[in-house]
Amino acid sequence: MEQVLILRRSPLPLLILAILAVLLAASLVFGQWPDYAALAASLDQPLSRLRWIIGDISEVAFYKHELPALGLLLGAALAHWAHVRGYRWQGFAICYGTGLWPWLFTSSLLGLLLSHALWGWTLASGTWQPTFVAFVSLPAAMVLLFGGGWRVTLTGALLGALLVTPASLLLVNYLCYPLQLPVVIGNVGGMALASVLAFSLCKYLPSLVRDALPAVTPQAIARKPDYGVAWTLRRVLADFSEAPFFGNELASLGLLLGVLLAYVLAPGAPAYGSQLVIQIVAGQALASLVGVLFWRRQWMARGWYPTYIPIVSIVPAAVLTLGGQWQVVVSSAILGALIAPPLAVAISQRLPGHIHGYVGNVLSMAISTLGIVPLVALLAGGHS
Structure with missing residues (x-):
């Protein structure tokens, strides 16, 4: 009975409608989507480059499209808002209940933007490049490890752009492409190598992350999971947003609604035009x-x-x-x-x-x- 009451109080139907409304509005703003090949061939145009950058936010799930990216962020923002207020319908507490989502998202986004500023020229090669990797790697991990605050946020973003992105670029272009390996191997290999270097640097130069703000977990009702059917289905959904360190059903729901809507509107646009x-x-x-x-x-x-x-x-x-x-x-x-x-x-x-x-x-x-x-x-x- 308690679970039924919680479900009735949940704004989930309104959330779905709100996400769909925002995504449809975005579709009107952006207009008719080109397929992926047309997008990749027109990256010298500002709108196409903007789409590529926004699409990087959903790249980790291999969706590469602005609608799932926007859906992910909308769902994550709502999940954080619900977590701060301790609502039960928040699902799995975003960012593992640390309360650090604003800092984590800021560091990841700055890392992504800096990566494009420094390495966006690699897209002129005409081949796919891992410009997204800073958004789902070191910057977020540094915030979770050391805490919030501008010093950690900016350090994570800088090291993500200076170390992670070039490491993945090197592995993708000089290992994966020549050996015809899946590029994900280069993506994550670069994340691992660069992150080990970055964390070691922070160990020997603690001033890079000193004075970090600790995680502040809002007061919430503690409920031990029953690990039953409902928990299992919720956990499967939350796994879709785990890679950017969100791990929340609302964020995942926005991501999935976005990619399915993108596919319906233009099947050749998301997932690299693979259909x-x-x-x-x-x-x-x-x-x-x-x-x-x-x-x-x-x-x-x-x-x-x-x-x-x-x-x-x-x-x-x-x-x-x-x-x-x-x-x-x-x-x-x-x-x-x-x-x-x-x-x-x-x-x-x-x-x-x-x-x-x-x-x-x-x-x-x-x-x-x-x-x-x-x-x-x-x-x-x-x-x-």
């Missing part, structure tokens, strides 16, 4: 569901487990590389769900204390993608 949005989203959902169910005891024991990893690495990489056949979708989801999370935990547990555990997650993404995608190709009968 595989439905297969990608289905595989991502299946991967999270299998992971949450299989690793349920780990969730119960630890309070958090990285079941989101195949959502932003193995599954979309396999589908985009090998095609949208059901064999590819199902095998990549299951293998990713079973292999990647425990590998991430094993790596993270061996990291020094001054390095954020997300480094283990991204290393797991790189290793798992490198090993699983070829295996999926064999299991799927060599389809490509």
